[in-house]
Amino acid sequence: MLYSLNRLIRKMRRRRELGALFLLLALAVSIVGNTLNFYYFEQASANPPGIWDSLWYSVISITTIGYGDFSSTTVGARIGTTIFIVIIGLAAFTTSVGLLVDWIVELRDRERSGMGKSDARDHLIIVNFPGESRVRQVISEFLTDAHHQDRDIVIVADGMERLPFVIANVSYVRGSPLEEETFQRAGIERAEQTIILSTGYDDPRSDSFVASVAFVVENLNQDINIVAECLDARHAALFSKSEQVSLVYALSLVTNLLVQEAQDPGVSLVTQAITSNEVEGTLATTKVEGDIGPDVSYDFIATKLLDHGINLVGVVRDDSVILRFHNEACTLDDSLVYIDTNRWTWEQIREMVA
CATH class of the missing domain: 3.40.50.720 (NAD(P)-binding Rossmann-like Domain)
Structure with a gap:
């Protein structure tokens, strides 16, 4: 008997869908069967329960909580409780808890071992x-x-x-x-x-x-x-x-920085600061998405942004980088590269330089 029960439990763990269906069926039979049995036989007691009281008694008993507000007093109700709760219900409930724990552990292990599937969005x-x-x-x-x-x-x-x-x-x-x-x-x-x-x-x-x-x-x-x-x-x-x-180009950046630090000490420290999010005031970019006005140059924009504590350090146009702003006109689709604690939208920058 015990061997057959253990074999059944192992089989249910291997075939989780079939096992879950079987356990749900067993729990339903246990709760419904005991509810009807308890309600029927306890009508002869001094304080006959209602159908909802019988359901409450069945659910609480199967979870092993047992508040003691209801109990079987008739022979028929006690026999039904033994069959539906003790034999069927408790076995199904504890097995369900075991399968749930196994599923959670397996899910976490699959995630750690990389065999799971991500449901993340915008990641x-x-x-x-x-x-x-x-x-x-x-x-x-x-x-x-x-x-x-x-x-x-x-x-x-x-x-x-x-x-x-x-x-x-x-x-x-x-x-x-x-x-x-x-x-x-x-x-x-x-x-x-x-x-x-x-x-x-x-x-x-x-x-x-x-x-x-x-x-x-x-x-x-x-x-x-x-x-x-x-x-x-x-x-x-x-x-x-x-x-x-x-x-x-990671290696090129490192090589250039080594040479720059050798020639101009302090460059490495500043570069590390402006390229790290862990330091207040880092590099950020904003794309030019509309006109800012006729014949507006980047030296004018840089001066205006500096009034707001924003340091314009460069402009990316196509695949080239502009570092000297004199007479360089602001052009659609340029990317402004600046140092600040915030990342600004083009509308916000346009208001600053207006």
């Missing part, structure tokens, strides 16, 4: 896991920004057994970044941004792999913003067909 997808400290820094910088602090993050990587850390709103999807199924589990169609990290600074094939991933992501979501790490500027042609990709 950031980080592709590749070159190292724990580096990925942690990317997450920390992203979530420190006030506009993104509540954003969900999904890490997509292959070859990592489970996520080595636990951070709120950060989940993991394990699989090849070159496969559509992996990104579908990461919710690519609902994602807003993607950061594709290099596979490693010592990997000569990193740029080609990152370019392939960027191509896959762009095909799966035509509206997503893609930021890709390119180790060698000579490999930029690999990304030439991707209109949604912004490239960051």
